[in-house]
Amino acid sequence: VLRDMHLPPGFGFHPSDPELISHYLKRKILGQKIEYDLIPEVDIYKHEPWDLPAKCNLPIKDNKWHFFASRDRKYPTGS
Numbered sequence: 741v742l743r744d745m746h747l748p749p750g751f752g753f754h755p756s757d758p759e760l761i762s763h764y765l766k767r768k769i770l771g772q773k774i775e776y777d778l779i780p781e782v783d784i785y786k787h788e789p790w791d792l793p794a795k796c797n798l799p800i801k802d803n804k805w806h807f808f809a810s811r812d813r814k815y816p817t818g819s
Contacts, residue, residue: 764779779797780797780808781807785809795807
C-alpha cells in the first residue's frame with residue numbers, strides 16, 4: 741500500500757475528472773495495467789463514510805478520496 745511508502749516531498753495526487761476517466765477508469769474497465777495502485781477498489785456500501793479515509797492508498801490531507809466501486813442497484817432492472 742502506498743500509504744506505507746516513503747513519498748517524496750511535494751508528492752500529490754490531484755487528477756482532473758477527464759484524467760480519472762481516461763487514464764484510470766477506462767484502464768480498469770478494459771483490464772489494463774495501471775502502473776501504480778493509487779485508487780483502491782472498495783465496496784463503499786459496506787463502510788461508514790467516516791471509515792473510508794482509512795481505505796485510501798495515499799495519505800490525503802484535502803479530504804478528497806478516490807475509489808473504484810461497483811454500482812449496486814436497488815432493483816435488478818432499474819435504479
